[in-house]
Amino acid sequence: MADNRPRATVHDMALIGRATQQRAMVLGALVVAEGFISAQALHKRLVADGSPVGLSTVYRTLTALAEAGRADVFRDTNGERLFRHRPGPDHRHYLVCTQCGLSLPVESGPVEKWADRIARTSGFADVRHSVELSGVCPDCGRKADQGQTSRSS
Amino acid sequence: MADNRPRATVHDMALIGRATQQRAMVLGALVVAEGFISAQALHKRLVADGSPVGLSTVYRTLTALAEAGRADVFRDTNGERLFRHRPGPDHRHYLVCTQCGLSLPVESGPVEKWADRIARTSGFADVRHSVELSGVCPDCGRKADQGQTSRSS
């Protein structure tokens, strides 16, 4: 059977300059993570896995990837930036689990149309939109329920 | 003619505890600001206007207002939190000028419906959405154009 896990392309590395071991490790960890993850968390994971990459390098690599359009970024409620490897170049929106970071691409046609209409009728120039959907995924919801139940009378 | 400028209501103060001079000044400045403004900027403005409120108090008041639902909050791209006095209790979305902070409420029916549908069909619990539209307002666009024109050619 074929290996269907997402993987980094050489293209990803080429886009952000020189191909170093560290960048490969960061990119690899980001791809493996699937879903949004913070630079700090990714760094911890790398160190734990015996890939001691410097924190600065993690930040530099993630920022570069985001600038090159190979990663999606958004701020969580605590102001932390979460990154996610973007397989393709398409503009997408995700429903992200606030507990585990699992992210689900959602059908976003209606919002795009809506945003375009606003852009056209507002008189504003260079209109951009950022749409974030967050919630608790079924798995985490189940866990939370169990926790609640055992704690309450 | 009637004075149509937005103003703080006694209600705003009552919602967040004791009515102090400092809170009145912060609230007043927030109302006068119209559009989104950061805690830091609001503090500078207050100090400049001869209302020396402590930075901590500005943060505390804005946070309290947001929690009481009397202010909208969102994170700008730099991770700064921007606040805006909310006249009514309705859930709204705004088109915010990235240059001057001017904000325009936009008709958001379609997004709400879209978000609700996602919430219902995804299996996720407690789904929230944050939608941010940003651009350059006509005024700032004009200024930018002039700047560009005189510099180029």
Add this chain to the structure above:
DNA sequence: ACGTAAGTGGAAATGATTTTCACATCAAGC
């Protein structure tokens, strides 16, 4: 007016991110 819980402010603490800079290393060119 009094008492006291709630509020204030300046300084210190926090926490994510960025910068600095001495050192390592990649990719040519010889």
Add this chain to the structure above:
DNA sequence: GCTTGATGTGAAAATCATTTCCACTTACGT
């Protein structure tokens, strides 16, 4: 294979928004 200059790295320091601490003040019910 070896020098070389640009590019990348990492540990520590710097930055910046925000929060917390804590001694001092103040609003407000009695």
